[in-house]
Amino acid sequence: MPAVTDWLTRSNALAALEARARERLAGLKAIELPAGKVLFRPGDEVSGFVLVVSGRVGVYMTGPTGREILLYSITPGETCVQTTLGLLGVEDYSAEAVAETALEIVVIPKPLFMDLLDTSTAFRTFVFHAFASRLQSIMQLLERLAFTKIEERLAAILLERCDETGRVRNTHQDLATAIGSAREVVSRRLELFGRKGLVALERGHIEITSKSGLMRLIG
Amino acid sequence: MPAVTDWLTRSNALAALEARARERLAGLKAIELPAGKVLFRPGDEVSGFVLVVSGRVGVYMTGPTGREILLYSITPGETCVQTTLGLLGVEDYSAEAVAETALEIVVIPKPLFMDLLDTSTAFRTFVFHAFASRLQSIMQLLERLAFTKIEERLAAILLERCDETGRVRNTHQDLATAIGSAREVVSRRLELFGRKGLVALERGHIEITSKSGLMRLIG
DNA sequence: TCGATTGTGTGACCATGTCACTGACAAACT
DNA sequence: AGTTTGTCAGTGACATGGTCACACAATCGA
Numbered sequence: 001m002p003a004v005t006d007w008l009t010r011s012n013a014l015a016a017l018e019a020r021a022r023e024r025l026a027g028l029k030a031i032e033l034p035a036g037k038v039l040f041r042p043g044d045e046v047s048g049f050v051l052v053v054s055g056r057v058g059v060y061m062t063g064p065t066g067r068e069i070l071l072y073s074i075t076p077g078e079t080c081v082q083t084t085l086g087l088l089g090v091e092d093y094s095a096e097a098v099a100e101t102a103l104e105i106v107v108i109p110k111p112l113f114m115d116l117l118d119t120s121t122a123f124r125t126f127v128f129h130a131f132a133s134r135l136q137s138i139m140q141l142l143e144r145l146a147f148t149k150i151e152e153r154l155a156a157i158l159l160e161r162c163d164e165t166g167r168v169r170n171t172h173q174d175l176a177t178a179i180g181s182a183r184e185v186v187s188r189r190l191e192l193f194g195r196k197g198l199v200a201l202e203r204g205h206i207e208i209t210s211k212s213g214l215m216r217l218i219g
Numbered sequence: 220m221p222a223v224t225d226w227l228t229r230s231n232a233l234a235a236l237e238a239r240a241r242e243r244l245a246g247l248k249a250i251e252l253p254a255g256k257v258l259f260r261p262g263d264e265v266s267g268f269v270l271v272v273s274g275r276v277g278v279y280m281t282g283p284t285g286r287e288i289l290l291y292s293i294t295p296g297e298t299c300v301q302t303t304l305g306l307l308g309v310e311d312y313s314a315e316a317v318a319e320t321a322l323e324i325v326v327i328p329k330p331l332f333m334d335l336l337d338t339s340t341a342f343r344t345f346v347f348h349a350f351a352s353r354l355q356s357i358m359q360l361l362e363r364l365a366f367t368k369i370e371e372r373l374a375a376i377l378l379e380r381c382d383e384t385g386r387v388r389n390t391h392q393d394l395a396t397a398i399g400s401a402r403e404v405v406s407r408r409l410e411l412f413g414r415k416g417l418v419a420l421e422r423g424h425i426e427i428t429s430k431s432g433l434m435r436l437i438g
Numbered sequence: 439t440c441g442a443t444t445g446t447g448t449g450a451c452c453a454t455g456t457c458a459c460t461g462a463c464a465a466a467c468t
Numbered sequence: 469a470g471t472t473t474g475t476c477a478g479t480g481a482c483a484t485g486g487t488c489a490c491a492c493a494a495t496c497g498a
Contacts, residue, residue, distance in 0.1 A: 061358075063366030065487070071358070081354065090351045093358060117347075118340060128336075131350045132309045135300065138354065139280075139290070139312060142361050146399055147282030150485070171445060180365055182486050187446060203445060203494060284456070369454070390476065401455055406477060422463065422476065444495075455484075460477100467472075 007053040007106055013077030014126060021120035024112060030104040039080070039097040039105075046086030048107040051079050055103035060177065061095045069145075069180040071095060072137055081134045084127070087113060145180050153179040154189050155217040158199070158208060166208035226272040226325055232296030233345060240339035243331060249323040258299070258316035258324075265305030267326040268346075270298050274322035279396065280314045288364075288399040290314060291356050300353045303346070306332060364399050372398040373408050374436040377418070377427060385427035
């Protein structure tokens, strides 16, 4: 068990919080979770409002054939709207949240959450914005899924996920999930990219050899 | 200009509103709009919170090829989350809202909206629930788009949109938009349904001849 | 070292979206 | 009535993408 962390101070998401609300939250400890831990599955009971302090969570939807789509990632300072939906009494649906790195999270128990919503303007604003921007991002995902070609989505995700040296530490399957496609499709398209000299393929990762070439594919 | 309507009384969405908040809203008049009116387009300024009192609004997203998807419909007592996003300062994206029938709407000006959010628990709850259930429905749409076959989506929309006698007063294009597909695809699939004896095709509408047959396709 | 697991490559096939048409029908106009 | 115009539906050809069924190579544990 870690020492009580100063998550409230570190979390700039709640920086604007009033002193009174701050006091109420001060007692909560951040919980540490290992990478790979499943935060919730379809049908789970929701016990509180989840705030990610450090690390990254992926929220996935799985189809009947086993194909998966990454709905969104939760980064530090963000919350899991899925659980918020549950707290507000909306039935949930089939999505799964997985810790993609080691995590520190804070769980605000439902009664405290409800109380803060009523009493803290800053907290309310925070929750509203979280909702709004998540809705926004889901709509963008929908738009990409419905209207954008694989080639473009793939190029975009490669550029998004590469490090400074241009290396993308993802398997083809990871990339396929991220863009809502199938592994085989990604493999084939990557091979094409390879033949065009845009990338070099290795087992488990990809080297981008022409960033500008990929960027041209996005427009 | 219609007489001041009693929209607040008629709208059971805000039935639980406190007396004080009710007073603030009492001065607002419902606005009547004709069918076909475009409520907003991408890039429009948002002046207030929109509540539909009667009629139905369709919110569509259009792709570069001209293909359209119905994101959701707004029915009486519901709000347009798109405008709410705007009010909360989230940039909006390319969606369009069209009156599908004649409408009565109420627009709560931004300052009053903000004030109600701060002072009325019931109003806040209403807005939160609106957000939550819209997010929910958008996710379901995403799920259908990503994982469900045309046949199933088409059968579902036919059953959803038929009247008591089994007639669906929609063109193939309407149905295609509703399920996020293309007109030609819907035409072909409908012809197949016809050959199987599930529907009879006419110009401008469709007669369902075997409800149970369509239901079997959904599962 | 020997499986077992994981990541990738491939071919075949089906479902769907797109393009480019055609014709059928209905409302409006002369 | 005939003509025009616009909407709606049917169709063939083709490209893209998802699914299935494999093969094979790299990696990792026991």
